[in-house]
């Protein structure tokens with residue numbers, strides 16, 4: 009069977025072909041068949057079209073005629089990056105840990121984004137704290153273009169600004185040093201330019217409830233002051249631990265070694281956040297990450313809002329970055345569609361030495377409760393400036409992978425750094441390495457699971473997934489195939505962190521985008537019918553034609569498509585199939 013690669017031109021006169029293609033959402037696709045091939049497999053935007061019925065194609069420019077058979081049910085939505093990885097490394101070499109890049113001025117052009125896409129970016133994050141909506145809109149349109157025209161599968165996430173206490177500025181744009189014993193005024197007064205030993209505080213109520221004797225800490229320990237006088241809403245403070253004051257540095261207050269919680273006074277979603285959320289809805293993003301979540305209700309409120317806008321398919325992620333969110337962790341995890349361990353701000357609200365254990369606990373509870381979890385901030389911070397990471401950073405990334413986080417996130421490394429691509433490749437290589445190592449070490453170890461399902465069908469689905477993973481690991485199968493509409497079964501499989509990759513076949517593009525964030529899942533868009541035998545038959549044929557599997561490969565098949573009609577019985581099952 010011949011493969012036509014690098015398909016570029018379709019003569020404009022070829023109405024038949026383009027209309028047939030557009031029926032399958034191949035909008036604006038151009039195809040050129042360079043020579044007459046009797047049995048041709050057309051590779052198109054990394055989707056495989058199986059050739060069957062006859063079409064006469066006339067390519068004027070090249071004056072070539074060819075006869076193609078197109079089986080239009082036979083399209084496999086495979087993204088170019090996974091396809092390449094699969095060819096190079098085989099099933100077990102596929103990376104399980106997903107990668108997120110924050111998009112900023114250093115990586116926002118189409119070419120920059122394409123490089124990140126090729127480097128394995130699964131999700132692009134837009135931090136609404138920075139830049140204009142127009143700027144973000146351009147990035148979104150570039151990402152969509154990459155997906156549509158270049159065969160990538162990148163999901164989109166917006167991250168709300170939230171309300172937070174920070175210094176507006178000390179007026180000079182760069183950092184200033186606070187010397188030991190120096191006296192500084194933290195004021196809510198607004199003025200232009202700089203005043204010596206004066207810092208503008210962003211939030212009007214920043215000093216409410218603060219007493220003389222309390223500690224004012226900059227950026228989780230960069231510098232520390234003691235409050236020596238209150239003057240209206242201003243605070244006069246003496247530097248007790250010298251350090252740097254960076255523009256927009258974060259402020260926290262401490263009393264007797266405990267955080268004075270100011271965050272709870274502020275609304276989790278500000279007026280600007282709601283406007284950004286509306287922007288996200290209209291742009292069709294896949295995830296909204298909510299900053300400074302304090303309680304489950306913050307998430308429920310947004311989820312309810314999304315359903316009134318018929319946008320409930322947008323997944324809501326809670327950023328755990330306040331002391332309050334740690335107190336309400338389980339409820340927040342249950343209410344949300346996923347969690348981000350936002351270590352940047354978390355490190356301002358809890359002592360730094362607690363971050364590693366808190367991270368491990370959050371990652372574990374999320375996996376138990378079947379919610380994807382992202383480890384974020386400062387993973388490779390030194391790479392904002394330097395082309396290689398520190399050994400300690402590599403150890404930190406490895407630890408997050410070893411803990412089985414679903415995804416790792418780059419912030420400044422990609423947004424403003426000069427070595428974003430390199431930082432991404434460090435994440436990719438460290439993930440791959442650690443995953444291989446974990447697999448070798450933990451071969452027979454099953455992860456402990458709590459029971460989530462309440463109803464019998466829910467419990468059956470859960471048991472099927474737990475047992476499937478045990479079987480898959482014990483039998484050493486090459487891949488797990490799961491048929492899933494909303495991704496539930498795929499995610500229950502992923503919760504068990506199996507050795508082989510999970511190929512999730514779904515007919516919903518929003519499910520594809522959601523599953524992109526989850527550990528070990530390769531989502532594939534296909535047409536699914538209610539006849540499961542037919543689905544299996546068709547997809548197996550497709551994966552064989554695409555060269556994805558070869559003779560002798562063993563695949564474990566799991567399904568939870570529950571038909572709406574009674575013609576086909578409910579189909580929840582496990583099968584093991586050998587490719588013939």
Ligand SMILES: Nc1ncnc2c1ncn2[C@@H]1O[C@H](COP(=O)(O)OP(=O)(O)O)[C@@H](O)[C@H]1O
Pocket residue numbers: 110111112113135137138139352419420421423424
């Ligand atoms: N869309 C953007 N436009 C301009 N700069 C950005 C953008 N996104 C991120 N940045 C820059 O990258 C840095 C790191 O990003 P991030 O960690 O998301 O934000 P922050 O540091 O504000 O928490 C930011 O401090 C900011 O300087």
Ligand SMILES: C=C(OP(=O)(O)O)C(=O)O
Pocket residue numbers: 135137167299329349350351352353354384385419
């Ligand atoms: C990811 C984080 O949030 P942001 O970058 O928006 O401050 C964080 O605080 O770690």
Ligand SMILES: [K+]
Pocket residue numbers: 135136137167168169170299
């Ligand atoms: K943010």
Ligand SMILES: [Mg+2]
Pocket residue numbers: 299329350352353
């Ligand atoms: Mg934060």
